[in-house]
Amino acid sequence: MAPLDTLLAGLARERATGALRVGRAGTIFLSEGRVTYMECAQTPGVERLLAARGRLPETALRRLQAGGGCARLLEEGPVTLGELQYCVLGAVLDAAFFLLPVGGTRPKFRPGEQHWLGGQWFFDVAGLVRECARRRAYLAQIWPSAQLDMAPVRPAPWLPGSGVTLDSVQWEVVTGAGAEATPLDLARRIGRSGYSVLLAVRRMAAAGLLAPPVETTTTRAHDGPSKGAHTRAPRDGTSRAPEESAAKIAGEGQGALPQRERGAVGQRPPHDPRAPGLPLGPPVTADPTDLALLMRLKKALEELT
Known part of the structure; x- marks a missing residue:
C-alpha cells in the first residue's frame, strides 16, 4: 500500500477533485489536485477552533453549515474573513501533521465530494509535506x-x-x-x-x-x-x-526521559538557519486576503511564544 503522501501526490498530478477518506482517521478534500481542507479525528477542526474562541457555538455552526455554508457563515455569523482563514490554516496544517503518517488503512477516493467551506483556500500537496517535516524537526x-x-x-x-x-x-x-x-x-x-x-x-x-x-x-x-x-x-x-x-x-530506565544538557533548563534552543525544512510552509492562495502572510505569522507565533 502506497504511503498517503505518495497517493496524494498522484491525485495532485491528475488534478483530481473530490474527497480522500482515510478510514476513520480523517478526510482530505481536493479541488483540481490542490488540498482545500483536511479533517483529522485526532485534532480540532475549524468548527471547534471557532467555538473555542467564543465566536459561535458549535450547534450554530452546524446549522450554518447545513444551510448556506461558508457564504452564510460570513454573512450572518460574527466571524471575519481573516479570522476564518486563520482557523482554516491552523486546522489544515494540524490535520496534515497527524493524518499524513497514518498507515494500516486503504484510503477511498470519492470524486466530486467537497467540504462545506468549499474551495476557498488551496494548499499545495508537496508544500504540506514539507511543512510537516519542518514541524517535526x-x-x-x-x-x-x-x-x-x-x-x-x-x-x-x-x-x-x-x-x-x-x-x-x-x-x-x-x-x-x-x-x-x-x-x-x-x-x-x-x-x-x-x-x-x-x-x-x-x-x-x-x-x-x-x-x-x-x-x-x-x-x-x-x-x-x-x-x-x-x-x-x-x-x-x-x-x-x-x-x-x-x-x-x-537505557535510561523505564519511563525515564532523556537527560538535558547542562545549563539548558528553561532555555529555548537557538534557531539554526541550516536546519532542513526552512520553507515557511505550503504556498497558499486566497482572495482577497493573502494566506501566505498568515502562514508566516503563524510560524513566527509558534516559535516565539
Whole structure:
C-alpha cells in the first residue's frame, strides 16, 4: 500500500477533485489536485477552533453549515474573513501533521465530494509535506523524545527552581492536565491545535516541568506523527542512527526521559538557519486576503511564544 503522501501526490498530478477518506482517521478534500481542507479525528477542526474562541457555538455552526455554508457563515455569523482563514490554516496544517503518517488503512477516493467551506483556500500537496517535516524537526529541536506526545500530561511534583513562567497555551495545558488526558485530548478539550499543545508539552519537558511518562503498551507501541524526530544531531555534525537514539532513551530506565544538557533548563534552543525544512510552509492562495502572510505569522507565533 502506497504511503498517503505518495497517493496524494498522484491525485495532485491528475488534478483530481473530490474527497480522500482515510478510514476513520480523517478526510482530505481536493479541488483540481490542490488540498482545500483536511479533517483529522485526532485534532480540532475549524468548527471547534471557532467555538473555542467564543465566536459561535458549535450547534450554530452546524446549522450554518447545513444551510448556506461558508457564504452564510460570513454573512450572518460574527466571524471575519481573516479570522476564518486563520482557523482554516491552523486546522489544515494540524490535520496534515497527524493524518499524513497514518498507515494500516486503504484510503477511498470519492470524486466530486467537497467540504462545506468549499474551495476557498488551496494548499499545495508537496508544500504540506514539507511543512510537516519542518514541524517535526522543530519539535525534535526543542525536546528530542516523543514519549510525551501520546502519554497523559503529568506536571512535575516540584519546580526545578524558585519560579517558572508559562505562556497561555502552557497554562491551559497545566490546568487541564489529568490522570488520563494526553496532549491531543487536551487540544480537543481546550480548542487549541494539536501541534501547539505538543510544542507546549515539549517546552515544559525541556524546562523540567513535567513528570516522566508511565510506560505502557500504548506508549511503547506508539508510531505516530513524530516518527523520525527522536534524534538530536551530534555537535560534530554527523548523523546518528534512530536505533542508537532509541537505545539511549531506553537505557535510561523505564519511563525515564532523556537527560538535558547542562545549563539548558528553561532555555529555548537557538534557531539554526541550516536546519532542513526552512520553507515557511505550503504556498497558499486566497482572495482577497493573502494566506501566505498568515502562514508566516503563524510560524513566527509558534516559535516565539
